[in-house]
Amino acid sequence: ICVFNSMPAVxxxxxxxxxGIYPPRAKLNPAADPRRMRRIIAEDPxxxxxxxxxxxxxxxxxxxxxxxxxxxxxELLPSQKAIxxxxxxxxxxxxVTANLIGDEGFWKRCCQARxxxxxxxxxxxxxxxxxxxxxxxxxxxxxxxxxxxxxxVLDVVPLCQSYVRRLKITQLLPPIKEPPQFDEDDASDSxxxxxxxxxxxxxxxxxxxxDKLTNLEELQLIYGVKGCGMNFEWNLFEFTFRDCEFxxxxxxxxxxxxxxxxxxxxxxxxxxxxxxxxxLDHPSLLELDLSHNLIGDRGTRALGKLLNRxxxxxxxxxxxQIQGSGAQALAHALSKNTSLLSLNLRLNRLGDEGGxxxxxxxxxxxxxxxxxxxANELTEPTATALSHTLVQNSTLRNLNLxxxxxxxxxxxxxxxxxxxxxxxxxxxxxxxDVGLESEYCIGQVLRTNQDKAxxxxxxxxxxxx
Numbered sequence: 001i002c003v004f005n006s007m008p009a010v011x012x013x014x015x016x017x018x019x020g021i022y023p024p025r026a027k028l029n030p031a032a033d034p035r036r037m038r039r040i041i042a043e044d045p046x047x048x049x050x051x052x053x054x055x056x057x058x059x060x061x062x063x064x065x066x067x068x069x070x071x072x073x074x075e076l077l078p079s080q081k082a083i084x085x086x087x088x089x090x091x092x093x094x095x096v097t098a099n100l101i102g103d104e105g106f107w108k109r110c111c112q113a114r115x116x117x118x119x120x121x122x123x124x125x126x127x128x129x130x131x132x133x134x135x136x137x138x139x140x141x142x143x144x145x146x147x148x149x150x151x152x153v154l155d156v157v158p159l160c161q162s163y164v165r166r167l168k169i170t171q172l173l174p175p176i177k178e179p180p181q182f183d184e185d186d187a188s189d190s191x192x193x194x195x196x197x198x199x200x201x202x203x204x205x206x207x208x209x210x211d212k213l214t215n216l217e218e219l220q221l222i223y224g225v226k227g228c229g230m231n232f233e234w235n236l237f238e239f240t241f242r243d244c245e246f247x248x249x250x251x252x253x254x255x256x257x258x259x260x261x262x263x264x265x266x267x268x269x270x271x272x273x274x275x276x277x278x279x280l281d282h283p284s285l286l287e288l289d290l291s292h293n294l295i296g297d298r299g300t301r302a303l304g305k306l307l308n309r310x311x312x313x314x315x316x317x318x319x320x321q322i323q324g325s326g327a328q329a330l331a332h333a334l335s336k337n338t339s340l341l342s343l344n345l346r347l348n349r350l351g352d353e354g355g356x357x358x359x360x361x362x363x364x365x366x367x368x369x370x371x372x373x374x375a376n377e378l379t380e381p382t383a384t385a386l387s388h389t390l391v392q393n394s395t396l397r398n399l400n401l402x403x404x405x406x407x408x409x410x411x412x413x414x415x416x417x418x419x420x421x422x423x424x425x426x427x428x429x430x431x432x433d434v435g436l437e438s439e440y441c442i443g444q445v446l447r448t449n450q451d452k453a454x455x456x457x458x459x460x461x462x463x464x465x
Contacts, residue, residue, distance in 0.1 A: 060084055071096050090114075098132075098159035107131050124165070132160035137167055140209075145175040145201045150208055157212045166218040166259075171226040174236060175199040202240040206250035210257075218259035221247075223266070237266065244271040248278035257282070261289035272299030280309045289316040291344075300326030304333035311339050318372070319347040327354025331361035338367055346374035346400065355382030362389045368396060374428070375403040383410030387417030390424060400428040411438030418445045425450050 053061075060080060063072050064087045073081060085103045090110040101107070107127035111118055115134065123130035139153055203223060210216065223239040244267075251257065260279075267275070272295050279285060288306075295303075300322050306312065307330075322330075327350040334340065350358075355378045362368065373382075383406045386399075406414070411434025418424065418441070427446055429439060 056080070060087075064088060068092055068096055071100055073100060094135075094156070094159050099162075102128065104128065126163075129163045129165065132163040133166060133168075136160055136164055137169060140167070140169055140204055141171050142173070143204045144173050145203065145205075146199045147176060150205075153209060157209065161213055162215065164213055165215050166220075167213075167216065168218075168220045170222055172203040172221070172223050173225060174203060174238070175201070177235075201246070202238075202243050205246050207246055207253070210250040211253035213254065214256060216254055216256055218261075219251075219254075219257060220259075220261040220263075222262075222264050224264060237264075239265040239267060239271065241271065241274075244274050248275050251275070252278040252282070255283055258284050259287040259289075260285060261287075262293070263289065264292045267293035267295060267299075269294075269296050269299040269302075273302045276302040276306045279306060282310055285310055286312060287314040287316075288312055289314075291316050291318045291320070293320055295320040295322065297323055297326030297329070301329040304329040307333040307337050307340060313339055314342040315340060316342075316344040317348075318344045322348040322350060322354070324351045324353030324357075326350075328357040331357035334358070334368065335361040335364040337365060340368055342370040343368060344370075344372040345376065346372045348376050350376040350378065352377075352379055352381040356385040359385035359389045362393050362396065365393075366395050370398040371396060372398075372400040373404070374400045378404035378406065380407050380410040380413070382406075384413045387413040390414070390417035390421040394421075394423045396424055398426045399424060400426075401432060402428045402430040404432050406432040406434055408433070408435045408438070411435050411442075414438065415441045418442050421445065422449055422452065425453060 060083055063076075064084055067084075067088060073084065076084060085101065085106050088097075088101075088106060090106070090113045097106070104127050107130075111127050111131050111134075114131075118130060120127060120130060123133065136153075136156060139156060142148070143153065210219075223243065224237040228236055251260065262275075267290055272290065272293075275290075276299075279288075288303075290303075295317060299320075300317070303315065303317065307315070322345065327345070327348075330343075330345075331354070334343070345358075350373065355373060355376065358371070358373070359382065362371075378401065382404075383401075386401075390396075401414075406429070411429070411432070414427075414429070414434070415438040418427070425446065427442060429442065
C-alpha cells in the first residue's frame with residue numbers, strides 16, 4: 001500500500017517561484033516596437049491596393065523594356081500601341097525608331113529632351129521633321145574635313161531623307177591646320193612637300209549628300225565659324241573656289257531645291273559665275289538669296305542671264321558691290337523676264353545710271369511686284385525716270401526708295417507720277433530729303449490705292465421679321 005503525504009496546495013506565480021523551477025525567458029517589451037501594438041497598419045510603404053498586373057500589362061512592359069532588341073509596334077492594338085509609345089525612352093537608336101515610329105508625341109519628347117523649347121511652326125508643325133532636320137544640321141555643322149568620317153553623314157541619310165525639307169546650316173568648319181614639322185637632316189625636302197599636304201576638302205562636301213535628299217526644298221548656308229572668340233582667323237570665314245565648285249555641282253544634282261540662300265560667305269564675281277553656270281535651267285529653283293557678299297558687276301551680269309534661264313520668282317542680292325553697269329545688265333534681263341515677282345537691291349551702289357536703267361525696264365516688265373532700291377546713291381534723275389514708270393506701270397505694288405538723296409525736285413517728280421497711278425500700295429521715301437508737301441501728297445495717293453485694293457465687306461441683308 002502506497003501512502004502519499006498529503007500537503008496543502010499552494011498557488012505560486014512564476015515571479016514568486018524560486019529560481020530554477022522555470023527556464024529563463026527573454027523579457028518582452030511591446031512598447032519598443034510600436035508596430036506590434038497595432039492591429040491595423042495603414043502606413044505600410046509596401047502595402048498597396050493594386051491588384052496583380054494583368055498578363056497584357058506584363059507583356060507591354062516587356063515590349064518596352066526590350067524594344068531596342070525586338071521592336072514590336074504595328075502588331076499591337078491601337079490602345080496598346082499608345083501605351084507603348086508613351087513609355088518608350090527618347091534615347092532609343094534612330095536605326096530602330098526612324099522608319100517605324102510616326103507618332104508625333106514620341107518625337108515631341110525627343111525634341112524637347114535634346115533641344116528644350118522649340119517653335120514647331122517653322123517645320124510644318126511636324127515634330128518628326130524638326131528632329132531629323134536639326135539632327136542632320138548638327139552633324140554637318142560639326143563636320144571637320146579629313147577628321148570626321150563621311151560615313152557618319154551617309155549612315156543618317158536613309159533614316160532622314162524622307163523627312164528633311166529644309167537645311168539651315170549656320171556654320172561650316174574648315175580643316176584643322178597642323179604646323180609643319182621639319183627634320184634637321186632633310187629640311188629642304190620637307191619644305192618642298194608642305195604644299196602637297198592639302199586637305200581633300202576645304203569644308204563639308206555637299207556632293208555626298210544633296211542628291212540623296214529627294215525632298216529637300218530649301219538650303220541656307222553660311223561658310224564661317226560661330227563663336228570663335230579669341231581664336232578668330234580670316235581663314236575660318238573663307239569660301240574657297242573649290243568649295244564653290246563642289247557646292248555648284250551638288251546644287252545641280254538636287255532637282256527638288258526651290259530656295260537657295262548663301263549669305264555672309266564672301267561670294268565674289270568668280271564664285272557667283274560658277275554658281276550660276278550650274279543653276280542655269282534648274283527645274284525647280286524659285287528663290288535665290290546671295291545677300292551680304294562681294295558680288296560686283298560681272299557677277300550681276302551672270303545673274304541677269306540666270307533670270308531668263310530659270311523660273312526665279314525672288315532674287316535678293318542686297319549689301320553687295322553692284323554698280324551701274326551691273327544694274328544695266330540686270331535691267332536688260334528684267335525687261336524680258338516674265339516670272340520674277342520680287343527684286344531686292346538695297347545697300348549697293350547703283351547710282352542714277354543703274355536706277356534709270358531699272359526704271360526703263362519696268363516700262364516693259366509686267367510681272368514684278370516688289371522692288372527695293374534703298375541706299376543706292378540715287379538722286380533726282382532716277383526719281384524722274386521712276387515718275388514716268390509709275391504713270392504706265394500698273395503691276396508694281398511695293399517700291400522702296402529710302403536712304404537716297406532724291407531731293408525736293410525728285411519728290412515733286414514722284415508726286416506727279418503717283419497722281420496718275422492707282423496700283424502702287426507702298427512707297428517708302430524715308431530719309432530722301434523730299435519736301436513735306438510731296439511726302440503728304442504721295443501718302444494720300446497710297447491710302448486711296450490701299451482702300452481700293454482692300455476687299456469690300458458685304459453687308460448681310462436684314463432678317464425678315
